[in-house]
Amino acid sequence: MDSGNVTLRPFRISDVDDFILWAGDDRVTRNIRWKTISSKEEALTFIREVCIPHRWRRSICVDDRSVGFVSVYRWSGDDVCKADIGYALAEKYWGRGITTIALKMAVSEVFKDFPDLVRLQAFTAVENKASQRVLEKAGITMEGLLRKYTFIKGHLMDLLIFSLLSTDVDHDNTGEHGNFH
Numbered sequence: 001m002d003s004g005n006v007t008l009r010p011f012r013i014s015d016v017d018d019f020i021l022w023a024g025d026d027r028v029t030r031n032i033r034w035k036t037i038s039s040k041e042e043a044l045t046f047i048r049e050v051c052i053p054h055r056w057r058r059s060i061c062v063d064d065r066s067v068g069f070v071s072v073y074r075w076s077g078d079d080v081c082k083a084d085i086g087y088a089l090a091e092k093y094w095g096r097g098i099t100t101i102a103l104k105m106a107v108s109e110v111f112k113d114f115p116d117l118v119r120l121q122a123f124t125a126v127e128n129k130a131s132q133r134v135l136e137k138a139g140i141t142m143e144g145l146l147r148k149y150t151f152i153k154g155h156l157m158d159l160l161i162f163s164l165l166s167t168d169v170d171h172d173n174t175g176e177h178g179n180f181h
Contacts, residue, residue: 006101008058008070008109011051015059015066016043022068022090031125032088033152056113060089060102067093070106074114082119083110087134094130103138111169121163125152135162 011019022028023037023046037043051057051069060068068089075082085106089099111117122140124131136142140162149159 005062006098007061007064008102008105009061011047011057011059011066013044013047016040016047018066019043019047022088025091027091028088031128031131031152032086056110058106060098062093062098068099070102072106072110081117082121083114083117085120085122099134100137103134107138107164111166118166119163121161123159123161126158126160132160140164
């Protein structure tokens with residue numbers, strides 16, 4: 001995929017028709033905590049009340065059409081040094097390298113937006129081999145298995161945890177954050 005066609009931007013109300021195509025697909029939402037969106041009204045409400053006000057949720061766009069999301073959830077208190085990153089992409093775009101491109105863009109932006117962030121971490125189902133490959137290609141390292149870690153869609157799941165530390169990112173004088181060691 002030509003990375004010039006892939007962008008990240010904040011969600012807009014006008015994304016609703018594209019949003020429902022992927023957020024309304026059980027294959028896309030099966031490994032995330034969101035419930036599958038079932039109507040245009042529900043999609044509008046979700047975009048307005050969840051996506052737009054979120055501190056760091058971006059629409060993954062191909063030719064400026066929303067085809068997925070990347071979100072960063074900053075921890076608080078004594079754990080403010082870390083954040084979780086999550087993502088999903090429309091099934092129609094799987095296997096094209098779009099999520100890897102989007103994650104690399106996101107990592108670059110996140111470490112600029114949160115200069116005190118030390119650890120960015122991601123979780124993926126053990127069975128979700130495609131997501132594991134995306135994380136590895138984006139330079140995010142698998143650390144290990146979390147057994148019976150959490151419920152997703154009513155099922156207690158084993159998850160793999162991946163991380164990227166700020167020290168893993170090239171912070172040379174160029175100001176670029178997308179170059180991983």
